[in-house]
Amino acid sequence: MTATRTAAKRKSDPAPQGDAALNLEMLRSMLLQRRFEERCAEAYALGKIGGFCHLYIGQEAVSTGTMSMLRPDDYVITTYRDHGPALARGMTPRSVMAELFGRQDGCSRGKGGSMHLFDANTNFLGGHGIVGGHVPLATGVGFAIKYRGGDQVMVCFMGESVVNTGAFHEALNMAGLWKLPCVFIIENNRYGMGTALERASAIHDIYERGAAYNMPRNQCDGQDVFAVRQAVGEAVERARKEQIPTLLEIRTYRFMGHSMSDAVSGTYRPKSELEEQMKRDPITLLRTHMQEAGQLTDEQLQKLDEELKAIVQDSWDFAEASPELPVEDFAEASPELPVEALYEDVYADTTT
Amino acid sequence: MPVITYRDALGAAIREEMQRDDRVFLMGEEVAVYQGAYKVSKGFLQEFGEMRVVDTPITELGFAGVGVGAAMVGLRPVIEFMTWNFALLALDQVVNAAAKMLYMSGGQYKIPIVFRGPNGAALQLSAQHSQAWESWLAHIPGLKVIAPGTPYDAKGLLKSAIRDDNPVCFLEGEMLYNTKGEVPDEEYLIPLGKADLKRQGEHCSIITHGKMVLVAMQAADQLAKEGINIDVVDLRTIRPMDVEAIGESVRKTNRAVVLEEGWEICGVGAQVVDYIQRDCFDYLDAPVIRVHQADTPMPYAKGLERAAKPDLPKAIAAVRKVMYLD
Numbered sequence: 001m002t003a004t005r006t007a008a009k010r011k012s013d014p015a016p017q018g019d020a021a022l023n024l025e026m027l028r029s030m031l032l033q034r035r036f037e038e039r040c041a042e043a044y045a046l047g048k049i050g051g052f053c054h055l056y057i058g059q060e061a062v063s064t065g066t067m068s069m070l071r072p073d074d075y076v077i078t079t080y081r082d083h084g085p086a087l088a089r090g091m092t093p094r095s096v097m098a099e100l101f102g103r104q105d106g107c108s109r110g111k112g113g114s115m116h117l118f119d120a121n122t123n124f125l126g127g128h129g130i131v132g133g134h135v136p137l138a139t140g141v142g143f144a145i146k147y148r149g150g151d152q153v154m155v156c157f158m159g160e161s162v163v164n165t166g167a168f169h170e171a172l173n174m175a176g177l178w179k180l181p182c183v184f185i186i187e188n189n190r191y192g193m194g195t196a197l198e199r200a201s202a203i204h205d206i207y208e209r210g211a212a213y214n215m216p217r218n219q220c221d222g223q224d225v226f227a228v229r230q231a232v233g234e235a236v237e238r239a240r241k242e243q244i245p246t247l248l249e250i251r252t253y254r255f256m257g258h259s260m261s262d263a264v265s266g267t268y269r270p271k272s273e274l275e276e277q278m279k280r281d282p283i284t285l286l287r288t289h290m291q292e293a294g295q296l297t298d299e300q301l302q303k304l305d306e307e308l309k310a311i312v313q314d315s316w317d318f319a320e321a322s323p324e325l326p327v328e329d330f331a332e333a334s335p336e337l338p339v340e341a342l343y344e345d346v347y348a349d350t351t352t
Numbered sequence: 353m354p355v356i357t358y359r360d361a362l363g364a365a366i367r368e369e370m371q372r373d374d375r376v377f378l379m380g381e382e383v384a385v386y387q388g389a390y391k392v393s394k395g396f397l398q399e400f401g402e403m404r405v406v407d408t409p410i411t412e413l414g415f416a417g418v419g420v421g422a423a424m425v426g427l428r429p430v431i432e433f434m435t436w437n438f439a440l441l442a443l444d445q446v447v448n449a450a451a452k453m454l455y456m457s458g459g460q461y462k463i464p465i466v467f468r469g470p471n472g473a474a475l476q477l478s479a480q481h482s483q484a485w486e487s488w489l490a491h492i493p494g495l496k497v498i499a500p501g502t503p504y505d506a507k508g509l510l511k512s513a514i515r516d517d518n519p520v521c522f523l524e525g526e527m528l529y530n531t532k533g534e535v536p537d538e539e540y541l542i543p544l545g546k547a548d549l550k551r552q553g554e555h556c557s558i559i560t561h562g563k564m565v566l567v568a569m570q571a572a573d574q575l576a577k578e579g580i581n582i583d584v585v586d587l588r589t590i591r592p593m594d595v596e597a598i599g600e601s602v603r604k605t606n607r608a609v610v611l612e613e614g615w616e617i618c619g620v621g622a623q624v625v626d627y628i629q630r631d632c633f634d635y636l637d638a639p640v641i642r643v644h645q646a647d648t649p650m651p652y653a654k655g656l657e658r659a660a661k662p663d664l665p666k667a668i669a670a671v672r673k674v675m676y677l678d
């Protein structure tokens with residue numbers, strides 16, 4: 001395994017734990033998400049980011065491992081916990097940070113915010129805010145792929161609470177019934193806000209719900225990026241080649257509170273549990289693996305970290321420089337983004 | 353000009369658009385093998401095949417969302433609800449997904465989709481199957497809402513709805529499917545957002561839409577015998593509403609009755625009256641009167657149902673009242 005292997009070749013080989021170049025790419029992706037969101041927390045405290053803001057910290061191996069198995073023309077959709085998946089999919093830190101800051105150059109032009117990142121360039125079909133509501137959309141994209149006779153794959157992320165919604169059942173039933181090229185990925189971080197999975201679902205191995213929809217199903221460790229690649233790789237292959245959907249439960253853990261306005265631990269999970277879980281930080285696991293395999297020196301790591309911090313700082317500076325929406329008085333609206341922006345994109349003014 | 357049913361006008365509209373554009377497909381319960389719960393899609397499965405005429409399980413929330421997802425990536429779904437009563441289960445997809453996607457994505461993802469099916473009451477179907485939803489839907493920025501009352505309008509508007517790049521809620525009527533009217537063989541489109549003056553008169557305006565257009569026309573016929581001439585404004589599109597057509601009519605007649613199938617509170621008529629008071633305040637010779645369903649769930653018993661529904665006698669009485677004839 002050498003660094004000269006092409007990305008495409010690597011993608012067909014899900015668990016090449018010895019591939020230094022690939023591992024570095026994944027470390028970079030995961031660390032970018034981490035450094036980016038650490039600054040999000042800071043920006044939130046400063047009031048530069050408002051509203052609901054759900055951090056992905058602790059779950060980065062799921063996004064990075066999954067995206068590393070996809071083609072650029074595949075589709076991705078997820079929930080409001082979307083910063084990590086968006087960056088891992090290749091959206092620019094600048095466009096994401098500018099969106100979080102509510103600026104004109106944000107990926108959704110300041111209309112979506114943290115929960116609604118969209119990017120047509122990377123087929124990132126959005127962060128969605130109604131728990132379960134985006135799962136039928138994923139089935140619809142799978143339907144469209146089949147309708148057109150394409151070989152793309154639709155990947156749909158969701159939290160584990162989604163499995164209790166009606167939308168999940170309706171969507172998975174049709175995907176199984178019609179054999180659509182979808183990979184449904186449950187990011188089981190054990191809690192939906194403050195409700196533990198065991199207090200919400202009648203079964204606890206939730207990937208087994210796939211049985212009801214005649215769907216191949218699997219479970220894997222979401223802190224181990226190689227395990228994610230292995231499981232997602234199989235599911236993507238099955239979707240692409242055989243048009244068979246998969247339900248995948250990836251077990252992970254969120255290191256932060258449910259959103260920026262929630263406590264990190266408290267009535268619903270003890271601090272000791274959190275500390276125990278943080279010993280399996282996905283970034284530390286990959287880094288340690290690489291260091292032990294002689295793929296990463298301390299110096300390289302430090303350089304990478306500095307580079308990523310600079311990229312995040314650049315995204316912050318970019319966001320801050322991007323025109324702001326009018327805040328107080330419409331009459332004094334900034335000339336760059338006049339109040340007409342408010343009414344833009346309510347309707348498309350085209351017909352076909 | 354050929355005379356065809358409202359049902360066949362709708363079928364022809366969808367068929368022509370499916371022939372014209374292979375991104376258009378029809379999805380819903382019983383649309384394919386059964387040939388349509390109300391037979392709008394008769395012969396479609398045979399003509400277009402099962403990929404484009406898709407029977408779904410009974411899963412309104414699910415298949416509405418499937419339509420939105422397919423529209424996000426370039427298809428142009430026509431989603432049939434067996435009736436709009438059942439679409440309530442799908443409203444999250446209509447409101448939170450379809451209507452907002454373009455806005456939330458900063459203009460990146462348009463949703464060219466039509467949600468269609470019968471709306472409002474038929475006969476003695478009682479509370480859960482007899483509801484008119486247009487005011488709910490028209491409340492939502494991002495949606496367009498259409499309610500045609502004649503076969504001609506049904507065809508021309510549905511074709512435009514399918515070609516529109518926005519989510520359109522298309523409200524038909526079970527009681528309208530068998531009604532007949534002239535529909536030309538040649539292709540035509542009716543622009544969304546344009547009302548139609550169905551009848552001209554100088555004494556009073558009736559502003560209405562959908563199924564109630566027929567009632568308004570009958571009222572106009574009857575009143576004409578007494579020498580009262582009615583301007584019948586058929587809104588056709590509830591959102592965006594043709595405010596100019598309303599104003600033009602009321603400024604001419606100085607009196608208005610607003611007739612709708614649904615309930616009074618926050619109904620479509622409330623919006624129409626608001627436009628009238630804003631644009632025509634100085635032109636009014638009498639307060640505007642609204643005719644609508646009684647403020648109750650729809651009862652089953654024939655007599656009670658009649659009492660609850662807006663109908664011809666109620667429409668005529670309202671006109672007489674705004675004309676100070678009683």
Ligand SMILES: Cc1ncc(C[n+]2csc(CCOP(=O)(O)OP(=O)(O)O)c2C)c(N)n1
Nearest residue numbers: 081129130131159160161162189191192193
């Ligand atoms: C239909 C609906 N109900 C409630 C909420 C409020 N809410 C937002 S996130 C959340 C918890 C979801 O947990 P999970 O699916 O496990 O995802 P996670 O936040 O853990 O990523 C709740 C209850 C919502 N957004 N939508």
Ligand SMILES: [Mg+2]
Nearest residue numbers: 159160191192
């Ligand atoms: Mg969760």
